[in-house]
Every structure is written in structure tokens, then in C-alpha cells.
Amino acid sequence: MASGGTVAAEVRASAGPRTDRTWRVTLGLLSGPLLWLALFFLIPIGLVALYSVGAITVFRTDAGPSLASWQRFLTGPSIYLGLFWKSVRMSLTVSVLVVVLAYPIGYFLALCAPKRKYVLLLLIIVPFLTSYLLRIVAWRVILGGQGVINSFLFWSGVRSSDDPVTWLIYSQFTVVLVLVYVWVPFVALPIFVTLENLDRSILEAASDLGASRWRTFWRVTFPLSLPGVVAAFVFVFIPTIGEFVTPQLVGGTGGYMYGNAISDLFIQGFDWRTGSVLSLFLVAVVGVMTVVFARFLQVRSVAAG
Amino acid sequence: MVNDIDPVLDRILRQQLSRRGALKLSGAAVGAAVLAACRRATEPGIGGSPGGARPTLEAEPGTLEIYDWTGYGDGSYGDQVLWKQYRRKFPDQAPNFTTAFDDDKGFTKAAAGQTWDITHPCAYRFPDWVDLDVLQPWDTSLISNFADLNPALEEVGRADGGQYFIVADWGFAAPMYRSSLVEPRQDSWDLLWDERYAGKISWWDSVNMLVVAAYYNGVSDPWNMTDGELAQQRDFLVDKKPLVRTMWQDEPELIQLVKQEEVVIAYAWTSAWNWTRAKHPDMVYMEPKEGRTSWSCGFALFKDTPNYYHAHEYVDAWMSAQSGLWLLQNYAYGHTNTRVDLSKLSRDVVETFSLNDPAVLEEPRTHPERHIPRRDTYSEFWSEVKAA
Numbered sequence: 001m002a003s004g005g006t007v008a009a010e011v012r013a014s015a016g017p018r019t020d021r022t023w024r025v026t027l028g029l030l031s032g033p034l035l036w037l038a039l040f041f042l043i044p045i046g047l048v049a050l051y052s053v054g055a056i057t058v059f060r061t062d063a064g065p066s067l068a069s070w071q072r073f074l075t076g077p078s079i080y081l082g083l084f085w086k087s088v089r090m091s092l093t094v095s096v097l098v099v100v101l102a103y104p105i106g107y108f109l110a111l112c113a114p115k116r117k118y119v120l121l122l123l124i125i126v127p128f129l130t131s132y133l134l135r136i137v138a139w140r141v142i143l144g145g146q147g148v149i150n151s152f153l154f155w156s157g158v159r160s161s162d163d164p165v166t167w168l169i170y171s172q173f174t175v176v177l178v179l180v181y182v183w184v185p186f187v188a189l190p191i192f193v194t195l196e197n198l199d200r201s202i203l204e205a206a207s208d209l210g211a212s213r214w215r216t217f218w219r220v221t222f223p224l225s226l227p228g229v230v231a232a233f234v235f236v237f238i239p240t241i242g243e244f245v246t247p248q249l250v251g252g253t254g255g256y257m258y259g260n261a262i263s264d265l266f267i268q269g270f271d272w273r274t275g276s277v278l279s280l281f282l283v284a285v286v287g288v289m290t291v292v293f294a295r296f297l298q299v300r301s302v303a304a305g
Numbered sequence: 306m307v308n309d310i311d312p313v314l315d316r317i318l319r320q321q322l323s324r325r326g327a328l329k330l331s332g333a334a335v336g337a338a339v340l341a342a343c344r345r346a347t348e349p350g351i352g353g354s355p356g357g358a359r360p361t362l363e364a365e366p367g368t369l370e371i372y373d374w375t376g377y378g379d380g381s382y383g384d385q386v387l388w389k390q391y392r393r394k395f396p397d398q399a400p401n402f403t404t405a406f407d408d409d410k411g412f413t414k415a416a417a418g419q420t421w422d423i424t425h426p427c428a429y430r431f432p433d434w435v436d437l438d439v440l441q442p443w444d445t446s447l448i449s450n451f452a453d454l455n456p457a458l459e460e461v462g463r464a465d466g467g468q469y470f471i472v473a474d475w476g477f478a479a480p481m482y483r484s485s486l487v488e489p490r491q492d493s494w495d496l497l498w499d500e501r502y503a504g505k506i507s508w509w510d511s512v513n514m515l516v517v518a519a520y521y522n523g524v525s526d527p528w529n530m531t532d533g534e535l536a537q538q539r540d541f542l543v544d545k546k547p548l549v550r551t552m553w554q555d556e557p558e559l560i561q562l563v564k565q566e567e568v569v570i571a572y573a574w575t576s577a578w579n580w581t582r583a584k585h586p587d588m589v590y591m592e593p594k595e596g597r598t599s600w601s602c603g604f605a606l607f608k609d610t611p612n613y614y615h616a617h618e619y620v621d622a623w624m625s626a627q628s629g630l631w632l633l634q635n636y637a638y639g640h641t642n643t644r645v646d647l648s649k650l651s652r653d654v655v656e657t658f659s660l661n662d663p664a665v666l667e668e669p670r671t672h673p674e675r676h677i678p679r680r681d682t683y684s685e686f687w688s689e690v691k692a693a
Contacts, residue, residue, distance in 0.1 A: 059416055083692045145567050166504045170551040170567070252551040253691075261692050268409045268510070269684035270416070 045283060052276035062273070069277045080261060080278060084285075087241050087258035090172065094179045095237040099191075099229055102184045106191030106228075110198075111221075121192065124185045132182075136249050139178050143168040143250075170252025178246050187232040194228025195221070234293045238286050258282065362614040369400035369612050369619055370421040372411060374602075375557075376636070377425065378402060378623070386631055391622035400619065406555045409511075415439055422610040423619065427602040428461050428472070429528075429674040434605060435464045441608045442467025447617040450624040455641045458666075461673075462603045470603030471620050474632060475639040477590075477658065477671065478513065479597040481563075481573035485587040494521045494593045496570055498545035507562055507571040510552040512683040513598070513674075514690070517572070518542055520595045520672065528675045532682065539686045543693045552691075563588075574600075575658065576636040590657050599666055600674045601641075633660070 050056045054065035073080055105124065109117045127135065142148045145164040154161040167173055198221065206216045244259030251257070258278070265275035376382045379402035385392070392399070405411045408427050415424070416437055426434050434440055445451045445468050451459075454472070462470030480496045482489065489496045494517055497506060508514050518538040519527030530538070550568050553559040556577055562568045563581045571577070575590060582588040591597075604620045606613075622628065629640030630649060637654050647660055659665040666673060677683055 079689045079692050140565075144565055146565055166550070248554075253546050253549045256691055261688060264688055264691065267413055268407070269681075269688055270409065270413050271681060271684060271688075274685075 045280075048276045049280055052273060052280055054273070058272070069273045073274065073277045073281065080258075080274075083256070083261055084258050084281070090176060090257065091237050091240040091243075094176055094183065094240050095233050097176070097180045098183045098187050098236045099233050101180065102187040102232065103191055103229065105184070105188040106195055107221075109188070109192050110195035121189075124188055127185060133245070133249075135182065136178055136246055139174065139181075139250055140169060143174060143177075145169075169250055170255070172251070172255045174250045174252070175243075175247050175255040175257070178250055179240055179243065182246070183236045183240070187236055190232045190235065191225065191228050194225045194231075198224055230293060234290065238290070241286065242282055359613055360611070362618075365612045365615055367395065367398040367612060367615055369398075369423060369615055370403070371400045371619075372403045372405050372414075372421040372424040374425060375404045375406070379404065382635065384631070384635070387628045388619055388622040389627070390625060391619045394618060395615070398615070412437075420607050420609060422607055422612050422616050424605050424607070425473070425602055426470070426605060427600050427674065428470075429600070429676050431462065431464065431470055431603075432676045433680070435469055439608055440469055440605050441610075442469050443471055443604075443606055443620070444617065445471075447614070448621045448624065450621055450626075450642060453626070453642050453644045454624060455643055458601055458641045461601060470605050471624065472601050472603035472641050473620075473623060475599060475601035475641065475666070476575045476637070477597045477599050478509075478572065478574055479593060480591045481571050481578050481581075482589055482591065483569045483585055483587050484589045486569045489591070492591055492593050494518075494595050496591065496593075497572055498548055499570070500548055502570055503548040504550050505567075505569045506549050507559060507568040508549050508552045509559075509572045510554050510691075512677070512680065512687045514542060514572070515539070515683055515687055516598065516677075520598075527672075528677050529679065530683075535682065535686045539690050542690045546690065546693070575638060578657070579635070579637040579654070596669055596672050598672045598674055 047056065051058065052069060053067060054063055057064075109120055113120060140147065144150070145166060147169075149168060150159070150164040153159045153165065159165065202220060202224070203216060206220045207213075211219065242259040242262070243257060244263045247255045247257045247260050248263075251260075262275050262278045262282075265271045265278065269275075371378065373379065376384050378384055378387050378400070388400075403421065405425065408430055411424060411426065412430060412433060415434070420439065442465075448471065451471070458472045458475065459468070462468055462472045464470075480494060482496060487496070487502060489499070496502075497508060497517070499506070515530075515535065515538045516527040518541050519530060519534065522538065522541065524530060524534050524538075551562070553562060553571070556574065559571055559573060559577050560580050563571060563577065564584050573590070578588055578590040604623070606616055610616055624642055626642045626644040626646070629642040629645035632638045632640045633645060633650055633654065637658060639658070639660065647655060650660070655661055665671060
């Protein structure tokens with residue numbers, strides 16, 4: 001024991017200065033991102049929070065300190081809260097659909113297509129090289145009353161040409177569809193990475209032990225890839241709650257989302273106070289959800305049997 | 306081993322915290338300094354001193370910054386001709402245009418500190434702009450065409466004893482529809498919520514929809530409603546909202562919707578009618594029995610503009626009778642210059658807008674847009690219509 005202690009002391013002594021320098025370098029490198037985060041994330045959120053209660057004012061017409069905006073939002077007629085839950089429901093739908101659609105893509109790329117997988121991955125990512133707005137607006141051409149789908153229906157005789165399918169565009173369906181379309185490539189990536197990093201020997205072991213392919217997938221592959229799936233889910237869910245560009249362009253009156261309310265309050269309605277309240281509420285909810293999901297991401301064990 | 310590690314960890318953690326804390330503090334200090342600098346910069350009167358001597362025309366920088374609607378000089382529709390005389394006088398000093406899509410957005414920008422030389426707001430916002438304290442009155446003696454302008458409309462642009470706005474253009478807002486596909490029960494605003502055409506209607510994304518609903522529902526003063534009346538209009542519009550396909554935010558969007566036959570009925574300005582009737586000659590611009598609303602917009606001069614005389618020259622060019630004729634021919638918008646030669650216009654434009662009847666803009670036939678004193682409350686109710 002004594003010799004172990006001496007060895008430990010020697011190791012610590014010899015490792016001492018190098019550990020110190022490593023920490024210094026780490027902190028030096030971290031200071032850039034930390035400063036960035038502080039300046040452009042924490043401080044602005046703090047300012048918005050102060051503005052929402054009137055502790056700071058920007059315009060001459062701003063009222064003084066009061067919690068009235070928060071009160072009205074939380075306890076008054078719940079139009080914005082109702083809109084928030086509607087947006088959460090739509091985001092959940094989008095996120096689930098995206099993960100369900102992206103998982104097979106990631107699975108195929110990681111575990112079934114060894115030779116050309118990076119070329120295929122590149123093909124999936126290529127749409128991002130075009131403008132986001134163009135990709136959304138292009139859906140009008142496809143889904144419109146005189147668009148591709150309806151023209152096909154007229155041509156094939158399924159519907160007459162003065163009775164196009166109208167719910168394809170300017171509706172909640174459109175918003176969900178376009179958001180799923182936009183996010184699937186994004187999400188295929190983390191799932192692909194997670195599956196790519198799986199220890200193949202575990203999968204071999206499973207089949208050696210007599211598990212069918214389905215059982216191997218359900219009992220081994222899927223649970224091991226769960227952290228990636230949850231990360232992907234969160235990756236989609238958080239931005240889509242606050243999404244406002246897609247609803248504005250193709251959502252019509254039914255696809256109006258929480259992000260649109262914030263955008264309109266700031267730009268059209270000129271009610272920055274209520275806009276700040278809505279924004280902070282979103283940040284708070286998303287923050288809480290991130291913490292909750294982070295717990296899920298700690299999953300490392302796979303149940304046996 | 307644990308005993309050995311603890312002091313090391315302890316030292317590192319303490320170091321870490323203090324360094325991180327120091328970083329955060331310095332970040333906060335920098336952020337506060339940046340904010341203070343920004344706020345100082347947006348206070349008006351920082352640039353030049355209006356009380357001091359104004360540079361002469363030749364000494365001015367000359368390149369005007371203009372915040373105006375699309376197609377009002379920026380060349381989108383061949384409309385540089387609107388300021389033709391200015392270009393002849395100053396061939397090398399073409400103005401820079403920033404496109405305004407929306408009165409409200411422009412107002413918000415100016416309130417947040419953005420300045421230009423000239424902007425072009427509409428009359429129902431005139432008092433708000435004056436209150437912002439970023440404008441100065443025009444010197445009408447420098448505008449040669451001012452004597453020809455419609456005095457009643459120019460009166461709208463006066464405030465605090467000065468001509469703050471040179472009212473330039475005016476037009477209507479009314480329901481517009483395709484007569485081959487739509488048969489209104491009557492000439493009324495209720496075509497905008499006719500359940501026979503559900504899903505083929507478009508409203509304007511604006512508090513004006515509350516005003517229109519109020520005229521339809523017989524409210525006595527739609528421009529100054531009480532909370533109860535506003536709630537009534539809100540509930541009415543929320544009830545009718547499922548009939549609406551989408552709300553248009555700017556005119557190009559509306560024109561596209563109509564041309565692609567996504568909608569056959571819309572709340573529209575006259576220019577949308579003019580632009581779409583080439584493709585759909587059956588487009589009708591209704592005169593509802595409750596009355597159309599009309600708008601008028603005018604040029605405003607910013608307080609700290611370095612191009613005082615150039616700005617006057619530009620507006621003078623815009624206010625010429627030739628510019629007025631172009632505006633009428635291309636957008637079916639009225640121009641305040643009374644010397645516009647109506648005989649050069651197509652007959653249906655003159656008839657649709659009763660251009661030969663000087664009383665067309667008067668109550669009760671038409672409701673000129675007025676300042677909405679409780680605009681913030683109107684905005685709240687309109688947000689609720691959209692959110693519901």
C-alpha cells in the first residue's frame with residue numbers, strides 16, 4: 001500500500017504541471033465559444049427578459065415596469081397559449097414523422113450499403129445547397145390547385161378540373177409536409193453516425209446466438225441507436241416549434257403557428273412587449289425539454305434477453 | 306487515490322469557475338457597452354444639426370435614400386419614368402431605393418432608428434409618423450407642382466402647422482372577384498365571407514379587416530371602436546376565417562394567387578385589379594353598398610437628411626401631371642395632380658374608379674382611411690383573429 005501511495009504521489013507530481021497546462025489550454029480554447037455564447041445568446045435573452053417586464057425600455061411609448069404582459073399571457077384568455085400547444089402538437093407530429101422516415105435511410109446507409117455510402121449521403125444533402133425559400137415555394141407548384149398533383153388527377157380523370165384537391169396547400173398538412181421534407185436529410189445524419197459507430201461484433205454475436213434479423217434489430221441495434229434517435233428527435237423538435245417561414249409561405253390561415261405570432265407581434269403589430277413574453281416562454285419551455293431529453297441521452301445499457 | 310485527486314480537482318474547479326466568471330463579466334461589460342453605443346447612435350439629431358446652415362443644392366451629397374413601395378420609382382415595372390424630370394436634372398445621381406412592403410413594417414423600422422431621406426407612408430399613419438419625431442415639414446415653395454395638387458388631399462398631409470406629407474397617390478380597397486366564376490348575392494363586403502366560395506377567398510393581413518367587418522356590421526365609427534365592438538368584429542372574423550384560403554401580405558403575393566386561380570375573391574387594391582385583368586378579363590372591382598375604403602399616401606422628409614434640396618426636386622418630379630398619368634394608366638391609382646389628362650386613360654379605368662367624379666372620395670360613398678388612435682389595441686385583436 002505504501003509503495004502504491006508513493007507511486008501515486010510520483011505520478012501526480014510528474015503529471016502535475018502538464019495537467020495544469022492542459023487545463024489552461026482547454027480554457028483558452030473554450031473562452032472563444034463561451035464569450036460568443038455569453039455575448040450573443042445569454043445577454044440577449046437576458047435583455048429580452050428584462051424588456052418583457054419593463055425593466056428596460058427601447059421606445060418612448062414603452063410602459064414602465066409591470067408584470068401585466070406576463071399575467072395576460074399566462075392567465076388571460078389563452079389564445080396564444082392555445083396557439084403554443086397547437087404548435088407543439090404540430091412539431092411533435094413533424095418530429096416523429098421525420099425520425100420514422102430518416103431512420104431507414106440512416107440504417108440503410110450505415111449497415112447495408114458499404115461501398116457507396118458517402119456518395120449516397122452526399123446526394124441526400126445536396127438539396128441544402130439550394131435556397132431554403134425556393135425549396136418551400138417550389139411546393140406551391142407541386143401542390144397548388146393547378147399544380148403537378150392536381151394536374152395529374154385531372155388528366156387521369158380522378159377529379160374534374162374545376163374540383164381540385166384544395167387541402168394540399170395553404171393548410172396544416174402543407175406545413176407538416178414541407179417541414180418533414182426539409183428536416184429528413186438533416187436527421188438522417190445523426191442517425192447514420194450513431195449506427196455507423198455501432199460495434200459490429202455485438203450484432204455478429206447476436207446472430208451467432210441464434211437471433212433472427214428482426215430480433216437483432218429490435219433487441220440490439222435499435223436500443224443501442226436510441227441516443228442518436230433521441231438526439232435527432234430533439235434536433236427537429238426544438239427548431240420547428242418556433243418555425244414561422246414555412247407557415248407563412250404555405251400554411252394559409254390554418255397553418256398559423258406560434259412563431260408567426262411572435263414575428264407578427266414584433267414586425268406588424270409593434271407590440272414588442274408581448275412578443276418578448278412569447279419568446280421567453282418558448283425559450284423556457286425548450287430549455288426545460290432539453291434538460292429532460294438530456295437525461296434520456298444518458299441511456300447506455302441494453303436490456304438482456 | 307481519492308485523497309490525492311481531490312486537492313487537484315479542487316484547485317482546477319476553483320480556477321475554472323473564476324476564469325469562467327471573469328469571462329462572463331467581461332462579456333457582459335462588452336455587451337452593455339455595445340448596447341449603449343447603439344442606443345446613442347439611434348437617438349435623432351445625432352447626425353447634423355437642423356438648426357444650422359443648410360448646404361446648398363450643389364454642396365449636397367446628392368444620392369437620395371428612398372424607402373418606398375415597389376414599383377414607385379425603383380424600376381420594378383418601368384416606373385423610373387415617375388421621376389423622369391429629376392433624372393434629367395441630375396443624370397449622375399440616381400437615388401437608392403429600399404423596398405417597403407408594408408406600412409407597419411416601415412413604421413417599425415423607423416421607430417427602431419432607421420433613417421432614410423424620403424419615405425412614403427399612408428395617411429392613416431400620418432399622425433404616428435409625426436409623433437415619432439423623425440420628420441420635418443416640406444417647403445412647398447420649392448415644389449413647383451404643388452399649386453396643381455388637390456387641396457383637400459394635401460390638407461390631410463398637414464400637421465403642426467407644416468406640410469409634413471406631400472400626398473401623392475390615392476386608391477381604393479374593395480372586394481375583387483372573377484365574374485365568370487363568382488356571382489355575388491349583392492354588391493357588398495359580404496362577398497369576402499361568402500360560404501359558397503369557401504377556400505377560394507383571400508383577405509389582406511391587416512387590421513383593416515377589422516374595419517371592413519365593422520362597416521359591414523354597421524358600427525358607427527369603425528376607425529375608433531371600443532373594446533366591445535372590436536371583440537365583436539374579432540369573433541365575427543374568427544367565425545368566417547375557415548372560408549379563407551390564405552391571407553396575402555403584399556401585392557405580388559395576391560397577384561400570384563389570383564393568376565394561379567387559387568382564389569377567385571379577394572380584398573384588393575386597384576393595382577391588383579389592373580395587373581390581373583390582363584390574364585383574367587372578367588375581373589371585377591366591386592363598389593360595395595357599404596362603401597369602399599380609400600387610402601392616400603404621401604412623401605415624407607426625414608429630419609436629418611443631408612439632401613434637403615435634392616429631396617424637394619425628386620418629389621417635384623413625382624408630382625408632375627405626366628407622372629400622374631403614368632400612375633393611373635399602370636396601377637389605376639389616383640394621383641393628386643389635378644391636371645392629369647383623363648382623356649388619355651382607358652374608359653373602363655375611368656368608369657371603375659369614377660375618376661371624372663370629384664366626389665368619389667367623399668363619405669358616405671367611400672370611406673377615406675383615417676388615423677386609428679387605438680391602433681395597438683386593433684393589432685392585438687387582429688393577432689387574436691390570426692392565432693385562433
